[in-house]
Amino acid sequence: MTHRIDRVEHLIKEEISLIFLYKLPNRLQDSSFGFVTVTSVKVSPDLKIAKIYISVFEKDKREIALEKIKSVSGFIRSELASRIRIKFVPELKFFIDDTSDYVEKIEGLIKKIHENDNKGND
Numbered sequence: 001m002t003h004r005i006d007r008v009e010h011l012i013k014e015e016i017s018l019i020f021l022y023k024l025p026n027r028l029q030d031s032s033f034g035f036v037t038v039t040s041v042k043v044s045p046d047l048k049i050a051k052i053y054i055s056v057f058e059k060d061k062r063e064i065a066l067e068k069i070k071s072v073s074g075f076i077r078s079e080l081a082s083r084i085r086i087k088f089v090p091e092l093k094f095f096i097d098d099t100s101d102y103v104e105k106i107e108g109l110i111k112k113i114h115e116n117d118n119k120g121n122d
Helices: 002-022 024-028 059-071 073-083 099-121
Strands: 036-043 049-056 091-096
Touching: 002 024, 002 036, 002 049, 002 073, 049 059, 059 073, 059 091, 073 091
Parallel strands: 049 091
Antiparallel strands: 036 049
């Protein structure tokens, strides 16, 4: 079962990325939020819900981008249905992937620790 879920997640990620690249710019009209990337997809064990995590290049426009994407989620799901062969196309739920923020914060803390260590050695 897990292998199947992994394959479905990978397939959905690939196809939604292509939809974002080729279909959404025409659909959203205002793409002022910049570059959007699908970072990961998590599908429920029953394959009924897919959580799509996106990264938005311009941090200050994340919420705007997320709202616009949510507003066209029905279109995205119908596009996905026409592209993949699966008995039931899952309901799509979109979320901002803030992993990079977490990584930046941790790197900043580590850098600060190293700076403090270097000051202590002087």
